[in-house]
Structure formats: C-alpha cells, structure tokens
Amino acid sequence: MVVDLPREGEADALFHALADATRRDILTRVITAEQSVSALARHYPMSFAAVQKHVTVLERAALVTKHKRGREQVVHVNLDAVRRATRLLDAYEQLWRQRTTAIDRILKEDREGK
Amino acid sequence: MVVDLPREGEADALFHALADATRRDILTRVITAEQSVSALARHYPMSFAAVQKHVTVLERAALVTKHKRGREQVVHVNLDAVRRATRLLDAYEQLWRQRTTAIDRILKEDREGK
C-alpha cells in the first residue's frame, strides 16, 4: 500500500499560509462565523491593509474564499483545504508506519529463519 | 467539549518548516532512513551549506534531531512533531464541527458582548 504525497506547489502555499499566528487566528474566526474583511481587521492591532494581505495569502492557499455582499467582502472558510493539509501530514505518518512495518516484517522473517 | 489550539510559537516554526518543498523532501528521506547531512545534500541541486540551513529549520521546529557519529552528523526524524502538526489541523476541523453546537453559539454571543 503506497502513499503518494500531494503535489509540491499546493503544499507550499498551504503551509506558508498556516505559518503565521494572525492568519491562523483569522482562519479560526472565519470557521466560527463568516465575517467581512473590515470586521476581521477590528480584532487585530494592525492596519486594514495588513489584514487584507493576510486574507489574500489564505485565499492563495484556497483556505478561504471571498464573496461580495453590498460594499463588504465576506470571507468564508474552505474546509476541504484544511482537510487536504491534514491528510498531507497523515501521509507522512503513514510513510513512517510503512518503514516500521517493513522493518518489523524483516526482523520477524529473520527470526523465523527465512 | 472545547478544543484548545496549541501555543502559537510552536505552530509558527512547524508550519514554516513544512512550507518548503526541499525541507519536506528531506523529511521524507529521513523518515525512510536516517542520513548524514552530506548524504542528504548530494540529492539536491544546491550547496551543502544550503541543505545545512534547511536541516536547521527542521531542527528548530523539532521535526528532526541531529546526532554525531564520527565526523558525520546524522539526521533523525521526530515523529511526535509530525503528529503534533496533524493534531493541530484536526483541531481546526473540530472547531468547524463545534460551530453548529449550542455551546459555540453561546460563546459567539459572549464574544460579541451580548
């Protein structure tokens, strides 16, 4: 049972997006309830433009999407992307398991004199 | 059941370390079989020093550790860190699930000062 890891380009954007505390916090807030960019910006000690950039990074990683509602831009979470990241890391764990089970098998066969 | 996300500082280093294709590849190789830094370096079209830096980044994230063996520095994987990252993302998924619960509605109203 071979585990193949996802394409490299995707993962770059995904992990980069998650590698910032502000962006993870935005993600958490948006998971809890969709919000406009300006509503999000009020929660952080930085400019609106800075928050706008963070949302763009999350967007590039497909973790969120934006939809216009009047003059607002509402940020939605894309849970599939979160699941993709989780599965990506699961793949690393499985790689490890493949290695250890392979070693176990060899040791066992050795023990049984094969 | 409330899910608490890990400390921010840890996650920064973890995701940052994973946000580079070369580092993920190093991690994969080391999971498959422990290797010296110079052995790893032979696989990439970059200098030994560059690979050394990548290993340092993985080390800072606690994804790998180094042990001296003669004149070599052997890189080992730390699977616990991989698991920590996986659980971190699982927590986001759980947050999503909590979104529809009554408890989460109450917390949300509280956060909005109602």
Next chain:
DNA sequence: TTAACGTACAACCACATGGTTGTAGATTTG
C-alpha cells in the same frame, strides 16, 4: 447629495529567507 464606510492597490520600509562562497576545525583514510 454629501458623508461615511469598505475595499483595492500602489509605494515604501525593515527584516527574514534561501541561496551563494569562503574559511576553519574535527575526524577518517591512504
């Protein structure tokens, strides 16, 4: 219609990042 709000985007800045080369110190190997 004006004023206020929400957004987009450009220009700019300090600093981190990913790469390089070069030098020096341990440790093996011939």
Next chain:
DNA sequence: CAAATCTACAACCATGTGGTTGTACGTTAA
C-alpha cells in the same frame, strides 16, 4: 604524516514577507 571528508559558521546578495501610509473608487446611510 598528508590528504580527503564532514561539519560549522560568517559574510554577502537577491528576493520575499509583514507591516505601514496614501489614494481612488464603489456602496450605503443621513
């Protein structure tokens, strides 16, 4: 021993990142 190998680390460079301010434009509210 001398030579080759592996590592550590500093200096340097181009580019990216996270932040700022300023300006412009569509939308809502008074």
